[in-house]
Amino acid sequence: MKLGALAHRLIWTAVGLGLLALVSYELSQAGIRPIKLLETALLPMTPLVLAAVGECVNERAGVINIGIEGIFLITAVLGVFWAEVLGSGLLGILMGGLFGAIIGGILGVISTYGRADQIIAGMGLNVMSLGLVQYLLMAIWAFPGIHVFPRELVLPRIALPTPIGVLRISPMTIAAIIITLLTALLLYKTLLGLRIRAAGDKPEAVDVAGINVNRVRIFASVFAGFLAGLGGAFMPLAWFGGLVKEVSAGRGFIALAAVVFAGLNPILALAASFIFGFAEGLAFAIAVTPGVKEVIPFHFVQMTPYLVTVIILAIFVTSRRFPRALGKPYIRE
Amino acid sequence: MYIALIYAQPIQRWEMSSPTTRGEVLVEARRVVKAFPGVWEHLILDHIDFDVRAGEVHALLGENGAGKTVLANILSGFYTLSEGEIRVRGRPVKIKSPLDAIRYGIGMVHQEFTLVPSLTVAENIALSIRRRNIFSYPVREVATKVRELSKRYGLRVDPDMLISHMSLGEQQRVEILKVLFWEPNVLILDEPTSVLTLEEANELFKILRRMADEGKGVVFITHRIEEIMRVADRVTVLRLGKKVGTLNVAEASREQLLRMMIGEFEPFRAERKPPRIGEPVLEIRDLHVCGDDGREAVRGVSFTTHAGEIFGIAGVAGNGQRELVEAITGLRKAVRGRIIILGQDATNKSPREVAEMGVRHIPEERRRVGVAEAMCVAENMMLRDYNIAPFSKKGVLDLRLIGEHSKALIERFKILAPDIWNTEVRILSGGNIQRLILARELWRAPKLVIAFHPTYGLDLKAVSHTHDLFMQLRDKGSSILLVSEDLEEILTLSDRIGVMYDGRLVGVVESEKATTEVIGKMMTGM
Numbered sequence: 001m002k003l004g005a006l007a008h009r010l011i012w013t014a015v016g017l018g019l020l021a022l023v024s025y026e027l028s029q030a031g032i033r034p035i036k037l038l039e040t041a042l043l044p045m046t047p048l049v050l051a052a053v054g055e056c057v058n059e060r061a062g063v064i065n066i067g068i069e070g071i072f073l074i075t076a077v078l079g080v081f082w083a084e085v086l087g088s089g090l091l092g093i094l095m096g097g098l099f100g101a102i103i104g105g106i107l108g109v110i111s112t113y114g115r116a117d118q119i120i121a122g123m124g125l126n127v128m129s130l131g132l133v134q135y136l137l138m139a140i141w142a143f144p145g146i147h148v149f150p151r152e153l154v155l156p157r158i159a160l161p162t163p164i165g166v167l168r169i170s171p172m173t174i175a176a177i178i179i180t181l182l183t184a185l186l187l188y189k190t191l192l193g194l195r196i197r198a199a200g201d202k203p204e205a206v207d208v209a210g211i212n213v214n215r216v217r218i219f220a221s222v223f224a225g226f227l228a229g230l231g232g233a234f235m236p237l238a239w240f241g242g243l244v245k246e247v248s249a250g251r252g253f254i255a256l257a258a259v260v261f262a263g264l265n266p267i268l269a270l271a272a273s274f275i276f277g278f279a280e281g282l283a284f285a286i287a288v289t290p291g292v293k294e295v296i297p298f299h300f301v302q303m304t305p306y307l308v309t310v311i312i313l314a315i316f317v318t319s320r321r322f323p324r325a326l327g328k329p330y331i332r333e
Numbered sequence: 334m335y336i337a338l339i340y341a342q343p344i345q346r347w348e349m350s351s352p353t354t355r356g357e358v359l360v361e362a363r364r365v366v367k368a369f370p371g372v373w374e375h376l377i378l379d380h381i382d383f384d385v386r387a388g389e390v391h392a393l394l395g396e397n398g399a400g401k402t403v404l405a406n407i408l409s410g411f412y413t414l415s416e417g418e419i420r421v422r423g424r425p426v427k428i429k430s431p432l433d434a435i436r437y438g439i440g441m442v443h444q445e446f447t448l449v450p451s452l453t454v455a456e457n458i459a460l461s462i463r464r465r466n467i468f469s470y471p472v473r474e475v476a477t478k479v480r481e482l483s484k485r486y487g488l489r490v491d492p493d494m495l496i497s498h499m500s501l502g503e504q505q506r507v508e509i510l511k512v513l514f515w516e517p518n519v520l521i522l523d524e525p526t527s528v529l530t531l532e533e534a535n536e537l538f539k540i541l542r543r544m545a546d547e548g549k550g551v552v553f554i555t556h557r558i559e560e561i562m563r564v565a566d567r568v569t570v571l572r573l574g575k576k577v578g579t580l581n582v583a584e585a586s587r588e589q590l591l592r593m594m595i596g597e598f599e600p601f602r603a604e605r606k607p608p609r610i611g612e613p614v615l616e617i618r619d620l621h622v623c624g625d626d627g628r629e630a631v632r633g634v635s636f637t638t639h640a641g642e643i644f645g646i647a648g649v650a651g652n653g654q655r656e657l658v659e660a661i662t663g664l665r666k667a668v669r670g671r672i673i674i675l676g677q678d679a680t681n682k683s684p685r686e687v688a689e690m691g692v693r694h695i696p697e698e699r700r701r702v703g704v705a706e707a708m709c710v711a712e713n714m715m716l717r718d719y720n721i722a723p724f725s726k727k728g729v730l731d732l733r734l735i736g737e738h739s740k741a742l743i744e745r746f747k748i749l750a751p752d753i754w755n756t757e758v759r760i761l762s763g764g765n766i767q768r769l770i771l772a773r774e775l776w777r778a779p780k781l782v783i784a785f786h787p788t789y790g791l792d793l794k795a796v797s798h799t800h801d802l803f804m805q806l807r808d809k810g811s812s813i814l815l816v817s818e819d820l821e822e823i824l825t826l827s828d829r830i831g832v833m834y835d836g837r838l839v840g841v842v843e844s845e846k847a848t849t850e851v852i853g854k855m856m857t858g859m
Binding site: 186189190191192194195197198201202204205206207208209210211321324332 | 449
């Protein structure tokens, strides 16, 4: 990556964070405490950053998965199911990751060995998941569209003392940040990362080196699916405490937006996810704050995260250099 | 499944461990056959015997499509063979992948580079490291070894440079280093000089020699006889998948090799009837055209071509020829001046309107502009005439007629294509694509032909066919505007020659008075 482009992106990220700080200051005047705002921002950030970091790796390897939303939906339901079976929210989230990895693996195989059109495969996954979630809700709990599980299954947040107060943060959020850093190391400071980056940019080079391009890509897909699955199961089990049929509400697409914004850089994907998560946390905070909620209509506030996504993409995403072989199956002969 | 990926098995180095003795057969191919069943009827490689010995440069000579690259790809594990046997230092082996080939001490430098542009030299080479923990990052060690190798063989390369910042010559050095990193016994280079300048090629030959002297076997693929005479010890000639023979270069003559390469065949001789000049066809009056950078690339060009003559435009690339052609064919707007075709104003008309006036265009970039690569042969054949009767009626294509028409043209223009409906043009060779374009543009003897580098990159036979075709068209009364950097082509074909320099037509010479010297002087602006 050119230093100029990276600097450019960092500057805009800094500007975004600065604006957020300004907004939080204004809101603190209106009675919303910054620490609360941060808490409500970190929750929506977590599934976004998990899925976005995974997808960065996936797209670096040359596989594009626009079916993150589908993975979110399916793993949310399956995560709750297994949490109830195993009696643990954390195990439920991990099971969500497992099923995400399986879906990612299937997508990986059909887009490498199957030579499928990856956009269509991802769309298929999204569309299928819409119906599958409603079906699973009926099939498992025999109740249409919604399921509430015991409170004990919700992964508790831990208290973290900070200079601006005690932050109640989910252990999954901390895990997501660590995963982001480790992924950045994986991509830029290991042989495996080298292979992943090469597989997306010039798969012939990987093949000539005697490394199976398809295996590298499937590994990336499984990895991306696993992280998206964690994110999907996180939503009911560590955030909402309940399950509705539209549980992910388009967050899979926002995660894709974060990937594009980040230009496939995991660290920037974390920053982008935080900005998008902040928008959602802000909407939530506004919606419940007395004195503010009477002024700004509820439905308008609910629109904020999506509006922020559109605005950020429209303004900042001009030219991104994506891997040359992104979305193209590798065929040797 | 990923255990294998994480802890790749150690490379067995028995094949490479012992030093080679001069003259020892390192790799041998016996009765090798390669077929692409269902795609090509004839065999790509037809029972080929081939061997490389330690200490020699063995050249593989042949025209486009002779099977040189396929043979090399089989030796380097990129393709699998259909029949036959490969022996490495006397032992029969199965080379199933490029990794196998590396294990057996065979390394190949491909014609199309396989470097990752977004990585550095050292990173690109580290990419081929297999028996290491995949979470390690030995790029620095690689860089050290690269420096050492580049000193040993005189290959100047900075290991920390990004590939995307390198020239083609530098990239090729990296490709060679990438292979040398594994210290192979046999090094195969596929058309290594096609992207090099003369100076870079000379340097490469020195390096190849040095490697052979070290006891390696070097396989050098080329279609240029001159290079073989300069660097090779032995040469094996292939023609259309068959082996013609293996010779010691010291005992071979250029003429002999040429005959072996192209077969019994007379190159086209310029026996030209005097032109029967007809009415003016293309009139250019004081034409000004801007280039991509917005500056005037064509600056006041005027000339007239007539029916029954070939008007050649010579010039060094980038002196306004491309812009001139694009303006005539409607692909670029003229700023000033007039283009008149058969008495009608054709200035700044759309490409389609120009085509409807009877103009046909053989473009410079045949793959990008000349064809739709992802479409099949028959569809490409109809890109000009798809919308006119009898090929389409009331907007419906007559596929049966189109099929027959395409088949007839394939026959007439000798295009090698396995099938007209199921073959994407992408898989055809450059020569066949050009023949397809010629067939599509010229089958109906157009009034005016604009040909831009029509024979660039074609083999001798194809060049000769094309020249033949142009002469026939001229004698039938077409007017041909031939733009080419190949001075010999211009001198052979043209009745009159215009020379472009710095956007201007610096002169027009009758072909009888034109010599390489006169034209050459005008081309350099003297």
